[in-house]
Structure formats: structure tokens, C-alpha cells
Amino acid sequence: MTTTLKPAPVEGPSIAANARGYVERVRGGDMGALPAVFGLVVLCAVFSILRPSFLTSGNFANLFTQGAAVTVIAMGLVFVLLLGEIDLSAGFASGVCAAVLAILLTEQGMPWYVAVAAAILTGAVIGSVIGTLVAKLGIPSFVVTLAAFLGFQGLVLLLVKGGTNISIRDETILAISNKYLPPVLGWVLLVVGVAAYAGLQLLRARKRAGRGLTADPVSLIAVRVGALAVLGGLAVYFLNLERSRNAAVVSLKGVPIVVPIIIVLLLVLTFVLRRTSFGRHLYAVGGSAEAARRAGINVDRMKISAFMICSTLAALGGVIAASRASSVDPNTGGSNVLLYAVGAAVIGGTSLFGGKGRVLDAILGGAVVAVIENGMGLMGYSSGVKYIVTGSVLLLAASVDAFSRKRAAATGMR
Amino acid sequence: MTPVLELRGIDKSFGPVQVLHDVAFSVYPGEVTALVGDNGAGKSTLVKCVGGIHPIDSGEYLFEGKPVQVGSPRDAAGLGIEIVYQDLALCDNLDIVQNMFLGREHKRGIVLDEDTMEEMAARTLESLSVRTVKSIRQHVSSLSGGQRQTVAIAKAVLWNSKVVILDEPTAALGVAQTAQVLELVRRLADQGLAVVLISHNMNDVFAVSDRIAALYLGRMAAQVKTSDVTHAQVVELITSGRSGDLGLTNGVPA
Numbered sequence: 001m002t003t004t005l006k007p008a009p010v011e012g013p014s015i016a017a018n019a020r021g022y023v024e025r026v027r028g029g030d031m032g033a034l035p036a037v038f039g040l041v042v043l044c045a046v047f048s049i050l051r052p053s054f055l056t057s058g059n060f061a062n063l064f065t066q067g068a069a070v071t072v073i074a075m076g077l078v079f080v081l082l083l084g085e086i087d088l089s090a091g092f093a094s095g096v097c098a099a100v101l102a103i104l105l106t107e108q109g110m111p112w113y114v115a116v117a118a119a120i121l122t123g124a125v126i127g128s129v130i131g132t133l134v135a136k137l138g139i140p141s142f143v144v145t146l147a148a149f150l151g152f153q154g155l156v157l158l159l160v161k162g163g164t165n166i167s168i169r170d171e172t173i174l175a176i177s178n179k180y181l182p183p184v185l186g187w188v189l190l191v192v193g194v195a196a197y198a199g200l201q202l203l204r205a206r207k208r209a210g211r212g213l214t215a216d217p218v219s220l221i222a223v224r225v226g227a228l229a230v231l232g233g234l235a236v237y238f239l240n241l242e243r244s245r246n247a248a249v250v251s252l253k254g255v256p257i258v259v260p261i262i263i264v265l266l267l268v269l270t271f272v273l274r275r276t277s278f279g280r281h282l283y284a285v286g287g288s289a290e291a292a293r294r295a296g297i298n299v300d301r302m303k304i305s306a307f308m309i310c311s312t313l314a315a316l317g318g319v320i321a322a323s324r325a326s327s328v329d330p331n332t333g334g335s336n337v338l339l340y341a342v343g344a345a346v347i348g349g350t351s352l353f354g355g356k357g358r359v360l361d362a363i364l365g366g367a368v369v370a371v372i373e374n375g376m377g378l379m380g381y382s383s384g385v386k387y388i389v390t391g392s393v394l395l396l397a398a399s400v401d402a403f404s405r406k407r408a409a410a411t412g413m414r
Numbered sequence: 415m416t417p418v419l420e421l422r423g424i425d426k427s428f429g430p431v432q433v434l435h436d437v438a439f440s441v442y443p444g445e446v447t448a449l450v451g452d453n454g455a456g457k458s459t460l461v462k463c464v465g466g467i468h469p470i471d472s473g474e475y476l477f478e479g480k481p482v483q484v485g486s487p488r489d490a491a492g493l494g495i496e497i498v499y500q501d502l503a504l505c506d507n508l509d510i511v512q513n514m515f516l517g518r519e520h521k522r523g524i525v526l527d528e529d530t531m532e533e534m535a536a537r538t539l540e541s542l543s544v545r546t547v548k549s550i551r552q553h554v555s556s557l558s559g560g561q562r563q564t565v566a567i568a569k570a571v572l573w574n575s576k577v578v579i580l581d582e583p584t585a586a587l588g589v590a591q592t593a594q595v596l597e598l599v600r601r602l603a604d605q606g607l608a609v610v611l612i613s614h615n616m617n618d619v620f621a622v623s624d625r626i627a628a629l630y631l632g633r634m635a636a637q638v639k640t641s642d643v644t645h646a647q648v649v650e651l652i653t654s655g656r657s658g659d660l661g662l663t664n665g666v667p668a
Contacts, residue, residue: 284508292505356507
């Protein structure tokens with residue numbers, strides 16, 4: 001009997017051990033962000049060979065502002081997808097919130113912060129209503145949000161008075177997607193960010209080692225910090241190049257303001273998911289609602305808050321979209337926005353079956369979607385082809401998700 | 415020896431159906447008490463009454479000799495009674511530490527105190543001599559049935575519990591894993607906990623238990639020392655409610 005209790009060989013922490021662990025996880029079906037990163041590299045390579053203009057600084061900056069709204073909405077969707085639910089209304093919810101913003105700015109003449117606060121509050125209210133219907137009445141989220149999808153489409157039409165276009169002139173709102181950080185500030189933020197990341201990682205490793213727990217080796221931390229510094233450095237360098245055709249008239253350089261906004265959202269939301277009990281409970285409910293309930297977690301409350309977070313971020317996405325278009329019309333948040341957002345989350349590696357996903361997934365997937373949209377545009381393809389390609393990529397991502405689940409089941413990882 | 419948990423004259427009905435009739439049940443520290451009975455005998459209902467999921471209709475509920483009111487699972491957990499259900503209630507997508515602390519996470523401010531939780535989990539598994547898991551940071555999805563059962567039991571023990579109730583812990587396990595879990599059950603009792611083991615498997619019952627409580631159609635047929643009875647007697651108690659001078663006569667305890 002005691003022979004079954006052999007101590008497992010303890011593997012020391014090292015880069016090799018970590019790499020082996022990663023390969024094992026991938027082979028076991030837990031591919032994480034791998035498909036998204038792979039897809040991103042392939043797409044970028046193909047487009048830059050076929051269309052050299054893809055690689056210019058101007059287009060690079062474009063990619064960020066183009067993908068920002070969808071990415072932010074996708075970040076919110078991650079929270080709902082983590083529970084194994086879906087929010088089909090997130091696109092038009094962002095449209096409704098953008099319309100609220102536009103009306104308050106133009107017709108009511110409110111200052112921008114009041115308008116933004118009202119838009120975000122609208123999002124939170126929408127989410128709490130949807131969440132309550134799903135959690136308390138037990139209507140499948142698919143149906144509730146499909147109804148909301150139609151309802152909000154109508155609501156946007158009513159808000160913007162039957163299809164007129166409300167243009168936005170508020171400088172602060174317009175700056176989000178159309179203005180850039182001074183080049184120096186871009187570098188300062190990068191250095192501060194990388195230094196803070198390195199410091200936190202080292203501090204954590206030292207603390208864990210001090211308590212006799214397995215800590216990440218310094219070499220691994222160095223690799224991570226180095227990778228972040230190189231990628232961030234390249235991005236800031238490219239974005240700081242002059243991209244105006246005529247620099248004497250107007251200078252266009254620097255990191256788009258929307259980028260630090262997305263990074264702050266990424267950090268805050270990742271902290272919530274990874275380091276607070278709220279985030280832990282979200283994963284638990286997504287993994288097994290029954291186990292979570294028995295552990296004393298209020299499952300209904302978790303569902304309602306997930307939908308609230310989703311719609312609130314959709315509101316932010318709406319503000320960003322309104323900034324980029326400099327206007328709000330009945331199609332804001334409509335057509336492909338929702339599918340792109342769901343696609344972004346899933347392509348990034350968030351599971352449609354719940355329990356698995358990160359906020360970073362939304363950014364990686366959002367980048368893939370933005371690159372496809374942007375690159376195909378440069379190639380001169382029609383929107384018809386763009387839709388078909390994006391649809392195929394979404395289908396591919398969902399199949400990777402389903403396939404990795406099967407694989408995980410087969411290897412006993414799930 | 416005073417029982418840590420003692421029930422006297424428990425009645426429980428669901429509408430017109432009376433499931434438990436005047437049940438007496440005692441659980442002693444440092445012992446494994448096997449709760450046996452055929453399907454529908456009332457084992458699960460009795461356990462749910464102990465765990466506060468079903469309120470009892472009448473009868474006395476004594477904990478460490480003092481009468482207590484247990485109206486919710488929280489009350490039971492507060493007393494130090496933990497139930498490990500058959501379907502384990504673990505989250506596949508969380509790791510061992512996260513599962514063990516689920517719903518009762520340690521925090522510093524609003525931040526999860528992962529290091530303390532990891533240490534406590536490691537210490538608990540260590541105290542149970544569990545060394546089969548490679549890392550306590552691996553996902554529960556990658557564990558075998560026996561290892562999952564071990565984690566579920568460790569989760570129950572983590573909270574300085576006094577009574578641990580295991581609902582068919584070996585029902586879905588292979589031979590080696592069953593042995594492993596039974597060994598763990600014995601070790602819990604040897605550490606001074608009162609363990610209640612619900613099982614259909616007579617071999618398991620005779621392998622680890624100190625006492626056997628047999629339910630028959632909602633009545634406690636007999637609660638005896640394992641060393642005083644034979645295999646066949648226990649089977650008779652389960653199937654007909656009596657065996658020789660043990661058990662019920664005309665449906666009433668002797």
C-alpha cells in the first residue's frame with residue numbers, strides 16, 4: 001500500500017523546467033495564446049511582403065486606433081465568456097452608450113467627464129439588467145442578449161433621431177483616438193513600465209524563495225523582462241517616427257493616447273482576475289458552478305457582476321469608437337463590431353465553454369482582427385471578402401478551442 | 415468516551431414521506447464510523463441533516479455534549495463539521511491550492527495571499543502524508559480520481575475540522591487508489607478526527623472502520639463495534655434490518 005505513495009521527483013525551478021512544463025501544457029491541449037501569436041506573426045509577415053505600406057509607422061499607428069474599440073469590448077466579453085455565458089448585445093450596448101455620450105456633449109452641452117460618466121453608468125445599468133435576467137430568472141444568456149441586441153439597435157436609432165449623424169467636437173473625447181503622446185513621454189512610460197514589471201517580478205520571486213516556495217528563476221524573469229522591453233521598445237520607436245506627409249505643416253508622431261488607456265485597462269482587469277478573490281470566484285463559477293455554490297460563493301451575484309463589467313467596458317469601447325469616428329450614428333457598435341469582439345476574445349484563447357481566459361487574450365485577438373481588417377483593406381479587397389476571411393478566422397479559433405478541449409480530455413488534463 | 419457528535423431521536427419528513435424515524439447516531443473522535451444501508455435507507459438524508467442542509471423535524475443534536483441548533487451548512491462548518499460529497503465539488507480549471515481555499519481565500523487587503531495559502535495547503539497535504547501530487551500548483555483536471563478525492567479530503571481537513579463526513583469516497587476508484595484513500599481515511603482518525611464513512615463496500619468498511627451504523631428503511635438498525643460483528647451480520651442488518659439478536663424487531667429497535 002505504501003509503495004503507491006512514492007514521493008514524486010522534485011524538479012528544480014529553471015528555464016528548462018519551465019519550458020518543458022509549457023510544452024507539456026501545449027501538447028496536453030492548453031494552447032493558451034499560442035494560436036493568436038502564431039497567427040499574428042504569419043499575418044504580419046504575409047501582409048508586409050505583399051504590401052510594403054503595411055509596415056509603415058503611419059499604418060502601425062492606424063492598427064491601434066482601428067482595433068481599440070473592438071479590443072476594449074472584447075476585454076469585457078472575456079468576463080462573461082469566463083462564466084460560459086455570452087453577451088451578444090455588447091456591440092449595440094456600446095452604441096447606446098456612445099449615443100448617450102454624444103447627446104450629452106452636443107444637445108445638452110455637458111462637459112466631457114459628465115458625458116463619459118453617464119455613458120459608463122448607462123453601460124453598468126444595461127449589464128445589471130441583463131445579468132439579473134440571466135441569473136435570477138434563468139433565461140439563457142444567448143436569448144436575453146439576442147433580445148437586447150435587437151432592442152438596443154432600435155434604441156440607438158431612437159436616440160440619434162432616426163439616423164442622423166451626431167458629430168462630436170469635444171477636444172478631449174476626440175483626442176482619445178486622434179491625438180498622440182509626446183515621443184519623450186512614450187519612452188518614459190515604457191521605461192517606467194518595464195522597470196516596475198521587473199521590480200515586481202523580482203520582489204515576488206525573492207519573497208517566495210524566502211518562504212521556501214518554488215520561485216521563478218532570475219534567468220526566466222530576465223527573459224520575460226527582456227522580451228517586454230524589446231517588443232515595447234520597437235513599438236514605441238516605430239510610433240515615434242514622423243508619419244506626416246508634410247512634417248512642416250503638421251507633425252504626426254508618438255504613441256496614440258488610446259494605447260496607454262488599453263494598457264491601464266489590461267493591468268487593472270488582470271489584477272482583478274488574478275489577484276482578488278472576486279476574480280478567483282469568477283474562474284470557479286466558470287469551471288463548476290455547483291462547486292462554487294458549495295464553497296459558499298454567490299453564483300448569481302458573480303453572474304450579474306460579470307455582465308455589468310462586460311457592458312461597462314462596452315460603454316468605454318463606445319466612447320473610443322465615437323472618438324475615432326468623430327461622430328455617432330445608428331451604426332455605431334453595429335454591423336461587425338460584436339462579432340469582431342467575440343472573435344477577438346476567442347482567437348486570443350478565451351474558451352467559449354467557460355473557465356478559461358485572460359484579459360490579455362482580448363488584446364492579442366483584437367490585434368489579429370485589426371491586422372486582418374487593415375491588411376485586407378490595404379490589399380484592396382472588398383468588405384465582402386473581409387467578412388468572409390474574418391468569419392473563417394473566428395471559426396478556426398473556435399475549432400482550436402473545441403479541439404484543445406477534446407485533446408485535454410483525451411490526455412486527462414481536464 | 416463522549417461522542418463529539420450525537421443525534422438522538424431524529425425525525426425527518428419530506429411532505430407526507432417520513433424518511434428518518436427516531437434515529438440515534440453517535441460519532442467518536444479518533445474513530446472511523448461507517449454509515450451503511452441500502453439505497454433509500456436514509457444515509458444521505460441523515461448526512462444532510464448533520465450538515466445543516468435539511469433542518470431536522472424533531473430530535474436532539476448534540477455537539478461535544480452540548481445541544482446546538484444547526485440550520486445551515488454555515489452553522490455546521492462553524493462547529494467544525496465538513497462533508498466531502500460524492501461528486502467532490504472541485505473546480506477542474508483551478509489548481510490544488512485554489513480549490514482547497516475556494517470561498518475562504520486568505521487575503522491581505524484585497525489581494526489574495528497566495529504564499530500563505532500555498533504554505534498552508536502544503537502543510538496540510540504533508541500532514542496527511544500525501545506525496546503523490548507533483549506540484550500543488552497543478553490543475554485539478556490533471557489529477558487522477560484518487561488524487562482528486564485526496565484533495566477534496568484535504569480541503570475538508572484544512573479548516574481544523576472535528577468531524578469529516580465522506581460520502582462514498584471510493585465508489586469510482588480503482589484498487590490501488592481505493593487503498594490509498596482508505597489509508598488516508600484511517601490516518602485522519604488516527605490524528606484524532608471523527609470520521610464518518612458512507613460506503614456500500616463491505617471490504618472498505620471492515621478495512622478501516624471502528625464502528626458500524628446500519629440504517630434500514632429510515633431507522634437505525636444497529637450501531638456496533640466493527641470487531642463485534644461479522645461480514646454476514648452487517649449484510650443482514652442492511653438487507654433485513656436485523657441479524658440474530660441485533661437490529662430491529664418488528665420495525666422497532668431492540
